[in-house]
Amino acid sequence: AKAFLRDGYWELQDVKVFKAGKIQTLATDKVPTNLKPEFVQERLARPETIPFYELPRKIEVARSFGLKANAFAMQFDSLVALPFLLVAMTLIAATVSM
Structure with missing residues (x-):
């Protein structure tokens, strides 16, 4: 009925085992x-939902599992570049408004 992923094993609850035509309930x-x-957390998490300071660790963990961490890396890079983008936009707006 339920399954929980623990460290190194699945814990199953309300299990029905079929052996030699017999049903055993555990x-x-x-x-x-x-x-x-x-691994499951990395696959299910959206990059936008992960806090900025946790992104480098998430990227490292995803790559250690052999997964592509492109979405996490792109989110991290865009957040790092955001202050510079805003400063540039402000400077352009200031020169245009003059």
């Missing part, structure tokens, strides 16, 4: 896995 069961909770 309250909980554990299934070993190499999947880490951080």
Whole structure:
């Protein structure tokens, strides 16, 4: 009925096991896995929802899993460049309004 990803295993609740034509019901069961909770978090997280100071770590974790971190890197780079863009726009607006 429910599954929780823990560190190194899946914890399953209300499990039905089918063996040799028989159905066995278990309250909980554990299934070993190499999947880490951080991997699932990286795949489900949108770059816009991650705070600025956490982006470098998220990029590093995503790349350590062999994932493309292009979206996270693009978000980080655009946030770093934003103050410079705003200053440039202000300077252009000031010269045009003169």
